[in-house]
């Protein structure tokens with residue numbers, strides 16, 4: 088039995104926020120979980136996948152977030168307790184039904200967990216998804232620590248069933264990926280009955296078009312709002328402390344932890360009012376009114392966009408328009424409008440709002456600035472032996488042979504590092520309409536990167552308006568099934584002459600190696616059918632489909648050329664399992680590579696491959712044996728055969 | 736009581752495991768603890784750090800200029816983190832082996848020597864201990880125990896509010912069963928290297 092499934096109420100464990108959310112779901116007796124991985128949310132699915140069989144629950148990694156949401160919603164309509172978890176970006180895919188499912192509500196408790204990523208550590212943007220959940224008029228929980236994450240997840244199932252509505256739980260990187268003390272609660276053995284009733288409590292319950300139509304269903308949704316309002320007023324997750332003061336702080340979620348530390352540091356504990364919220368929406372109006380009554384100055388501290396601040400301001404406008412409110416909005420703001428909250432900017436913001444003196448050691452600041460100059464950047468790289476290194480080398484070399492300004496549209500996955508750039512690179516910025524740049528690193532090859540599945544669509548637009556030069560798009564195997572299928576059909580239907588290169592490394596690597604439709608394993612560990620990317624492409628009407636081993640540079644160049652020369656949409660699959668996964672299985676090849684120092688001419692071809700196992704000093708390249716996985720790529724690119732293979 | 740520790744290194748070196756071991760030990764002793772991870776995806780090679788806070792704390796992040804100890808698996812990473820986070824009274828412990836970034840290997844960016852790094856660290860904090868943790872790890876029986884050698888060194892400083900018995904208990908629970916002896920040996924070698932110096 089896995090440690091996380093132990094029914095030992097009271098025992099205290101160090102748990103990551105995501106583990107705590109999973110534990111909350113286990114304690115609530117979740118019956119189905121469907122997720123698509125995305126940092127910082129993935130461990131929720133990883134934990135529930137690992138324990139699914141032991142606990143007789145269903146878990147799947149779905150092909151994307153929309154699918155995961157629909158699977159979980161369907162389970163809830165059939166009575167089950169269901170959960171879906173995703174990252175901020177994934178939530179955008181879910182919006183269509185997220186805005187609609189609420190009209191008829193749900194039956195089994197349905198919890199939608201979204202992990203935002205302020206600071207964009209692992210994301211294309213800093214989106215605050217609470218805004219969408221407010222628009223959907225749902226209850227939003229936002230835990231401030233790991234134990235509260237467990238409690239709230241468990242509670243979310245209960246209240247979802249009482250309200251007959253989905254409940255939204257918002258996490259952030261600093262909760263999901265931080266760890267803290269979590270106290271195990273009791274694991275519920277109760278399971279909801281599975282069944283289906285077309286007219287459950289309301290006519291045509293699960294059919295928004297069922298008479299009298301969507302508007303009446305929205306009326307039903309609005310009839311639930313008073314229940315929600317009453318719940319948030321009495322919930323223990325919202326705590327108001329009134330002191331002898333005219334100043335108050337409203338805070339929520341992880342920001343509350345920075346506030347509590349700042350108040351301690353500034354000697355303000357129990358000297359100003361504190362409204363410590365665990366629920367973002369709806370606002371507990373009576374509690375806020377009491378706070379307004381007792382204050383003439385409020386500070387609102389939250390992680391992300393000013394969601395709670397907006398709601399507080401709206402209510403203040405009604406109840407006490409003369410009050411001063413400071414947060415992230417308007418010119419009197421005291422907190423930054425981009426990036427994460429942290430102990431420093433929260434303490435400084437509160438100090439500024441209260442006109443407290445901030446002691447700054449200027450000499451130390453000068454010293455730090457001087458030291459920072461000698462701290463070399465550590466750009467992130469692909470791993471030693473990453474198959475993408477071979478694919479990018481082949482792609483760069485073959486593209487040099489074509490006239491015109493080629494465009495390589497990137498996508499999201501480990502291969503997105505093809506657009507991370509090198510901090511040491513220099514280039515000229517101009518306003519010319521068309522300009523060709525020489526690319527000499529795998530980290531400079533991608534020209535566009537936005538979101539999952541966007542590359543292959545943008546490529547088609549570039550082609551359809553007549554760009555002169557080869558147009559490519561890349562995507563990984565997980566991304567292929569996530570959002571590329573309709574776009575690939577579009578390329579065939581609308582005849583776009585683009586080359587779509589699929590980097591198939593068997594796993595969804597960037598998010599921590601989850602299985603997907605090409606892996607042969609399901610989310611609960613069972614064997615799965617492998618879906619062939621080449622057969623899918625052919626079935627969609629692609630006539631030029633070719634495959635090569637990403638560790639075979641000449642072979643990869645050949646198939647890339649075939650794709651680029653084909654007149655019409657072509658699919659090129661460069662395939663090789665992720666080197667980290669092979670390493671983890673301890674499958675070591677019976678040979679080793681070595682750079683003969685007397686033969687090395689210092690041309691840096693192997694360095695340009697971009698592999699972190701290649702070092703360069705005193706005019707010679709060498710291999711760091713601690714990192715090398717003996718993939719052979721550097722030996723293939725060496726022009727003087729200075730890299731040799733020995734059996735071991 | 737409040738104790739702020741940051742463990743840093745390069746992705747793949749094992750600094751995340753170190754932070755979990757110390758946090759487990761803190762919980763065993765009955766403390767409240769938070770561990771905040773900074774960066775570090777599945778990929779290797781980037782800068783990674785974990786903030787470990789013990790005692791009367793709430794948030795998972797250490798404030799600037801307030802780390803009591805910085806424990807680093809790599810020299811330049813110790814400086815990268817210290818420059819923002821080390822308290823003027825703080826202590827730095829680091830392994831001596833540099834891991835050159837692609838910016839140096841491929842881009843030719845200069846990389847400071849250990850002597851330069853130590854000199855700058857001394858301006859930022861109170862004490863600096865650079866040790867050949869990797870060599871001690873090898874001596875203990877496995878190069879991958881470098882992180883445990885450093886935990887041993889940390890314990891020997893006497894600043895951590897957690898006794899060695901809790902750390903050893905936590906190590907035993909976190910490392911693979913077969914490697915417990917090697918890891919305990921690594922802890923002891925790290926401990927002695929500070930005690931004797």
Ligand SMILES: Cc1ncc(C[n+]2csc(CCOP(=O)(O)OP(=O)(O)O)c2C)c(N)n1
Nearest residue numbers: 125176177499500501563564565566596597
């Ligand atoms: C909409 C959305 N969902 C999830 C993610 C998180 N994510 C980043 S990369 C990636 C997939 C990577 O898998 P794959 O395409 O196979 O490329 P690999 O990393 O294996 O090279 C995912 C799911 C995201 N960025 N956007």
